[in-house]
Amino acid sequence: MFEITILAASLGLILATVSFISGLQAVKVRGSVDTRIHRLNGYLMFLAYLFLAGLSFVKGGINLSSLASWGTGLAIILTKIWVVKSRRAYKFGSWLGIMLIITWLIIVYTYIPI
Amino acid sequence: MGKTLLTVFYGTVISIIITGTSGAADIHVPDNYKTIQEAVNSASPGDTIIVNEGDYAENIVISKPLTVKSSKGPDASVVRAAVSGKPVFEVKNVREAEIAGFTATGSLIAGIYIDTSDNVIIKDNRAIDNGSGIILSSSNNNILSNNVAGPNKQYGIYLKSSSKNTLDKNKVRSNMDTGIFLSSSSYNSLTGNNVNLNKWNGILLWSSHANTLERNKVLRNRFAIVLSDSNNNIMTGNSTWPNIYIILPIVLVYIGIITYLIQKSLFRFIYKL
Numbered sequence: 062m063f064e065i066t067i068l069a070a071s072l073g074l075i076l077a078t079v080s081f082i083s084g085l086q087a088v089k090v091r092g093s094v095d096t097r098i099h100r101l102n103g104y105l106m107f108l109a110y111l112f113l114a115g116l117s118f119v120k121g122g123i124n125l126s127s128l129a130s131w132g133t134g135l136a137i138i139l140t141k142i143w144v145v146k147s148r149r150a151y152k153f154g155s156w157l158g159i160m161l162i163i164t165w166l167i168i169v170y171t172y173i174p175i
Numbered sequence: 176m177g178k179t180l181l182t183v184f185y186g187t188v189i190s191i192i193i194t195g196t197s198g199a200a201d202i203h204v205p206d207n208y209k210t211i212q213e214a215v216n217s218a219s220p221g222d223t224i225i226v227n228e229g230d231y232a233e234n235i236v237i238s239k240p241l242t243v244k245s246s247k248g249p250d251a252s253v254v255r256a257a258v259s260g261k262p263v264f265e266v267k268n269v270r271e272a273e274i275a276g277f278t279a280t281g282s283l284i285a286g287i288y289i290d291t292s293d294n295v296i297i298k299d300n301r302a303i304d305n306g307s308g309i310i311l312s313s314s315n316n317n318i319l320s321n322n323v324a325g326p327n328k329q330y331g332i333y334l335k336s337s338s339k340n341t342l343d344k345n346k347v348r349s350n351m352d353t354g355i356f357l358s359s360s361s362y363n364s365l366t367g368n369n370v371n372l373n374k375w376n377g378i379l380l381w382s383s384h385a386n387t388l389e390r391n392k393v394l395r396n397r398f399a400i401v402l403s404d405s406n407n408n409i410m411t412g413n414s415t416w417p418n419i420y421i422i423l424p425i426v427l428v429y430i431g432i433i434t435y436l437i438q439k440s441l442f443r444f445i446y447k448l
């Protein structure tokens with residue numbers, strides 16, 4: 062009943078949630094374990110994203126709409142990493158985090174079995 | 176002499192009976208005929224045409240009672256419209272025919288078109304990337320079972336002026352207009368169909384009366400079941416709610432919060448913070 066896509070998408074949303082909460086906490090308290098939790102879950106989420114994108118291209122082929130959709134998500138992730146690493150526009154980090162949660166909600170909704 | 180004549184007479188009668196009763200032959204494509212249409216043209220009423228795996232570019236017209244089926248199912252036997260302006264399979268003025276186990280694709284009209292025909296069985300087919308998936312026009316008492324209709328440019332399954340047909344356990348999804356469209360079609364039975372993700376209506380009944388819609392799943396269409404100028408239709412146990420999994424994202428966010436708390440405790444324990 063459950064396919065690998067919905068499992069990976071579910072895992073991605075859980076990781077994105079953990080990463081988002083720990084990110085907010087890490088900003089409040091510098092040097093806490095939240096930074097590690099944020100980084101670990103963030104990178105795992107990125108791997109889940111790449112896995113799903115790859116699987117989508119293998120199964121459905123590469124077309125303009127899927128390329129644009131997955132590309133937009135990737136751009137949000139990379140911008141988020143860049144914003145945090147370079148400490149530029151740092152205050153918008155949480156907005157990008159919210160956008161990532163929304164991205165994963167869309168992915169989960171797309172893969173929900175019917 | 177008389178005895179010999181009698182023997183010849185009885186022999187002839189027996190051979191006629193045998194020929195008459197065992198007339199339903201199996202014809203294999205491409206072993207006996209290269210194309211499905213050649214096999215259809217050469218077949219006698221009641222014959223079975225078995226199509227082996229392969230990609231066939233044809234527009235097949237069936238105008239006699241035949242069974243045309245694939246040996247290995249719709250993944251293996253794909254029929255593409257040679258002329259896109261004609262249906263891939265067209266069943267015309269026939270009583271009792273069967274089309275089973277094909278992928279019908281590439282027609283601007285329909286994957287399977289049943290025209291003025293009765294008692295036709297359409298089962299285990301995939302009608303994808305056509306104008307419409309399966310069309311029944313002025314055809315009655317047909318059975319459409321376990322087919323996949325969609326994605327198509329217009330309708331998944333379209334019944335016009337067709338009555339007393341049975342649509343059972345078909346998957347009609349991702350069509351650009353309506354999933355199942357009944358136009359001036361009455362006394363049909365739609366049972367256990369999955370009609371999901373169609374761009375406009377899931378099931379549309381227009382000027383269609385006394386149809387039975389039972390246990391259909393009609394999910395994530397713009398409109399689920401639409402009745403227009405249609406009376407005395409019976410609808411029981413259809414599911415139009417966007418299904419139980421819609422709460423999944425909320426559950427996942429909650430799991431995320433719990434996972435965060437667990438991870439925080441673990442990290443604190445590991446790093447002694």
